[in-house]
Amino acid sequence: MPKHCQNDIRPGASLGRRGLLAGAAALGLARPAIAQAQPLRIGMVTSLSGPFTALGESMRAGMQLLLAQSGQAIAGRRVEFLVEDDQARPEEGVRKARKLIGQDRVDLLCGVISSGVALALRDVVTEARMPTFLLGSANDLARKAASPFILRPTKTNWMLGDTAARWTYEKVSKSKVLTVGSDYAAGREYIGDFAEGYRRLGGGIGRQLWTPLGSADFGPLLTTIASERPEVVYGFFAGSDAVRFLRQWKEYRLAGRVPLVGTGAFFDQEDVLPAVGDAALGAVNTFHQSPTAPASAAFIEAYRATGKPLPGEFSTTGYVCGQVIKAALERSNGDLADWEKTRAGLFAAPVETAFGPMPFDPRNGQAILDIHVNEVKRGEDGRMVNTVLHTYRQVRDPGIPA
C-alpha cells in the first residue's frame, strides 16, 4: 500500500509560512524540495503501561528530545509525532500499528521494547510496506525475521551475550560460570549466546538456573547460588526482577564475594541502578549504551537539562532512533516515496549517533555497534554509574546463517 508514502506534489501548499518555517528550523541542512511541505507523521509504538512502562516513557522522552532539538521538523518537513501504547502485548501492539498505518496514515513507524511485539509487528509492517525502525532486540529480527522494510538502529541480544562471553573468559574466569536468568525469550537468548560463546572459547559452564519472569523473592535462588560457590555469575534480569535480584544479591552477601557479569539491561542506568543503591557496585556488563561513552556526552547533557536523571538504554535508543530517522530523511531530501533509495542512502555511510558511529549491515538492516564493557562504579556525586572499561568496536550480528 504505497499510496500514503507517496508524495503529492502540490506546489500551492508548499508556499505556506509553515513550510518555510519548518525548512528554516531544519538548520538549512537540506534544501527542502517543494513537495516536502507535507508534515512528516512519525508513529511510535511503545509500552506506556504494563511491565515496561518506565522504559517506554524513556523511549518516548528520548525521541521527543531529538524532535525538540530539531525544532519539530526533519529535512524541512514539520513532524507530527504520534505515540501509541502496546502494553507489552503483541496483539495490542499490532492493533496500534495497524491504526497508525491505516487510520493515522503515518509515514514511518518506530519503537517497540518487547521482542514479542517486535516479532508480531514484523509481518504487518512488511505487508504494509511501511518503513519501520524497530527497537526490540530479539536475534531473529536480524536473522529469520529481517525485512527490507525494517531498520534496526539498536543491538541484538547476541551482541551483548557474545561480547560478555569474550570479556568473562579473558578477564574474569575460564571455568565455573554459573548462569541465572529470567525464563523468557530475551533471557534465553542472552544466556544462550553467552554460554555458546564462552564454550567456544574453551570455558566451562556450571549450573544454569532459570526463574520465572516476575519472581517475588530471590532468596531461595541466591541461597542456592551461594552454595554452588561459582567463580563468576552471568545473569540477565530486567525491570523489577533486576532490582530485587540485585538488592537481595547484596543482602545475602554475594556482592563483593562473587563477580557478577550481566547484560546491560540488568544494570540499566535509568531503570535499575537508582533503585538498588550500591548493591551492583563492581558488577560488569556489556552494553551498547553507557553514560560515560564519549559519543553520548552531548545527548546526556541535553537529556539531563530536561530534568531527567542519567539516561539509560531506552531514552538513548529513542534519541538514536530519531537521529537515524533524521539522517535517513536528510539524505533523501525528506522524501520517503522511494524507500529503496532512502535505505540505500542510509547504508551508504555510518550515521553519527549517541551510540557512536553507526553503519548498517545491508543484509538485514541491522546496526553495527560499539559494545562497551561497563563496570558499575561510584561516580563523583556518590551515585552509581556504568563506567566504560573497554569497548568492542563495531560488533556485527552474524545475521542470517548462510
Next chain:
Amino acid sequence: MTALLQVEGVGKRFGEFAAISDVTLDLRGGETLGLIGPNGAGKTTLFNMITGFLKPDAGSLRFDGAAIDRLAPAQRVARGLVRSFQKPMLFPALALRENIAMAARQHAGRGLSWWGGARATRAANDEADRLLIEAGLQHRAEARVADLAYGEQRMADLLIALALRPRLLLLDEPTAGLAPDEARRLLAIIRRHDEGTSVMLITHEVEIAFAACDRIAVLNLGRLLCLDTPAAVQAHPAVREAYLGALAA
C-alpha cells in the same frame, strides 16, 4: 406391609452437640407420618439426613428396600424421595410457572437437554399449568416468584415438590406462617396427591399433625420419644410431659 423408608439407629453430632441420637423409625407405603417435637428437637436435621444433605455419623437408611446411605441428594430424588424446605426455596428471578417446570422437566428426564428442548419445555409447562390451576394460582403463572405473597410462595414450594411426582414427600413445616384458610387449601392439595405418595410431615402445629397424619413420631432433644397413632401419642405420658404438657399449660 413393608416399610418404604427405614431409618436405623441414625445419629448426628455437631461438635459437642448431639442433634440426633440413635433414631430408628419406619414409614409405611401410603401413610402420612407426622414428625413433631419442640424447637431444636432435630426434626430438620433428620430430614437433611434422609434426603442426603447431611451425612449421618451413625446408622443406616433404606428406601424401598435398598440402602441409600451412599446416594447424593439428586440420586435420592431420582428414586422418588422428594423434600420441601422450611423457608420456601424458590428461584426468585424466574416466573412461577418456570419454577415448577424446572422440577417437571427433571422428572421427565429432560432436565439437562438442549436439542429438542422445546418440546420438553412445552410438556413441562403444561404440567406446571395443571398444578397451578389445581392450586388456583394460574393467574400468577407469569409472575416472578420474588413478587409473590408469602402464602403463594409456600404453595409454590409445595407445587415444585409435587411436580416431581414423589413416592415419598418430605414436607418441612409446610403451613408455617400461613393464614388458616391458606393452610387448609395447602393441606387439601397434599391430600389430593397422596394417592401413591407417602408423606412425612414436620409440623409445629399439633392439631394439624393429629388431623392429617396416620401416625406420629415425636422427637425431643434428638431422641425419638415415641412413634404411634395420633391417639396413642396423645396418651403417651412422656410426650405429654415433654411436649404437649408444655402446650397444655
Next chain:
Amino acid sequence: MMGYAAIQVLNALSFSALLLLTGLGLSVVLSLMNFVNLAHGSFYLLGSYIAVHWLASGAPWWMAFPVAFLATALAGALLERFPLRAFYARPHLMQVLLTYGLSVIFADLMRWGFGAQILSPELPEMLQGVVFLFDMPFPLYRLFIIGAGFAMALALWLLFDRTMWGAVVRAAVSDRGIVETLGIDTRRLFAAVFMLSAGLGGLSGALGAGMLAAYPGLDEEVLILALITVVVGGLGSFGGTVLSALVVGFALTFSKVWFPEFANLAAFSAMIALLLARPNGLVAPPLRQL
C-alpha cells in the same frame, strides 16, 4: 548442608510472613464482614510507596511503619464511606467487580503520582546486617519481617479473640441486630474493621517494600498471592490464614529451590492439589445450616 537447609527454611518463613501480613488484612474483612476486597493490593502498594518516600526523607525510620498504617487506614476509611459500605450486603460477584474496578483506578492514580519507575527503600543501617547460620549469611531485614509478621498475627489474634472489642465485632457479625440493641453502632464497628484491614495492607506494604520494591503492577501481583493465601486457608478463619501463609510460602520457596525453572508450575499444581483434596480450604469455616 545444614546451613543451606536452615537458610532455605528461613527464606520460606520470611516469605510466609509477608503473605501472612497481606493475607490477614484481606481475611479480616472477608471473615468478619463477608466482604471481598480486591483493592487490597492497592493498599499494599500505597503503603510501600509511603514507606519508600518516608525512608528517603531522613525522618526517624521506624516511624515509616506506623505512618504507612495510618495513612492507608485513612484511605480505607474514605473508601469505606463511599462506595464500599453500600456493598456489604451485596453478593460476592458485585463486591469483586466493584473493588477490582477501584483497584484499576488506584493503580493508574498511583502510577500518576509516584511515577512508573521502580522504587526501593533505603533501609536503616541497623536492618542491613546479616546473621550467620552454619556459615551461611541470612539478612537481618528478613528476620525483622518474620518477627513483625508473626507479632502482628499474634496481636490481631489477641485483639479479636481476647478483648471486649473483638467479642463485640464477632457478635455483630453473627447477629447485627442484637448488638445494635445494646446501643453499639455497628456501622462504625464495621468501618473500624475495614480501616484496620486497610492499615494492615499498608503496613505489610511498608514492611515488604524492602523485599519486593515498589512499582506499578506490584499491587496486582500481591493481591493474587494474598487471595490465594486466604482461599487456601479456607476463606478467613484466623488459624487457616496462618497455616495457609506457611503452606503457600513454603510451597513457593521450595519449588524455587528444587525446580527453579518450573517453580510456578510446581507451586500452582501443589495448591490446586491441596484445594482438590480440601475443597473448603485448610481450615473450613463452621458449617452453615440449611
Next chain:
Amino acid sequence: MSLSRLALPMAGLAAMAAVAALSGDFQLRFLAEILLIGTAVLSLDLLIGFGGLISLGHAALFGSAAYAAAIAAQHLGASLPVMLGIGIAMGTAVAALMGLVILRAGSLFLLILALLFGQIVWEICFHWREVTGGADGLRGLPPLSLGPWALGDARSLFVLAGLLALGSLGVARSFVASPLGRALIGTREQPIRMQALGYTLFSVRFRALLVAGAMAGAAGSLYPFVNLYVGPQSVHWTLSATMIIMLVIGGVGSLWGAFLGTAVYLALQTYVGAWTDRWQLCVGLLFVLTVLVMPQGLASGFLRLTRKGRTP
C-alpha cells in the same frame, strides 16, 4: 414472533454488509477482533450471567484454542473448517479438564482454582518453546482459506468473525432457553433446591462449561488469523480479568451486551490511549460507574430505552 426473531439476525447481517463495504483495512480488522473477543466474552456470560460462575481462567479456553489452531495451521494449512474444528475441540477439551478441577467448590474457591488452572495453561504455553514459541509466540502463520478461496484479507476476516458472532449469539440464546440453560440459572439462583429437584450441580455446570469452552474455542481458533500471530498473552489471566470487565460494562446476562462491552473497552483502549496515558483511569472509572449506577450494564440501559428488559 418469528418475524421479530428473524429481524435481529437480518439487521445484524445488513449492518455487517454495510460495514464491510465501507470500512478500511484497519477498521475491519479491529472490528473482527472485537467480534472474536466479544464471542469469547459471550461464552463467559453463559458462565457468569447464567451460572454465577466467576471464572478467572476463561482466557485459557480462548487462548489454548488459538494456539491449537495456529500450531495446526503451520502443519496442515489454515483451512477454515479444520481450524474451527480444532479450536472447538481444544476449547471443549480444556474446558472439560478445567471443569474437573474448578467445579468442586463455590464462589471464591472457584475463582482462585480457575485462576491457578489458567496460569498453569499459561506456563505451559510460555515454556513449551519448541511448540508454542514461548514468550515470543508464533508468527508467520498461513492466511485462512476455504478451499480455493483465500480468506486472509481484512474484509473476509470481518465477515467470518461476524458470522461466528451471530451464530454464537444464536447458539447462546437457544442454550439459555433450553432446559439445560434454565437448569444453569437454577443452580445460580438456588443450588440447594436444585439438588432437591434431582439435579446434580456438577453435571449442570460441567455441561455449561463445555458449551462455553466450545464457543470460546471457536472464537479463539480464528483469532490468530487476524494478525497471523498468537502469543502467551492470549492465555494470561489478565485477559480473563479484562473479559470480565468487558462483560460487566456490556451487561452481565444480556448476551449481546458482551459485544457492546468488548467494543467499548477496546475502543477506549485504542482511541483514548492515543490522547492520554491515563486511559486505564478512564476504563476504571467507566467500570466502577457501571457497577455503581448501571449494574445491569450498558446493554440493559439501551434496552430500557427501547422496551422493557427481558429477565434472563
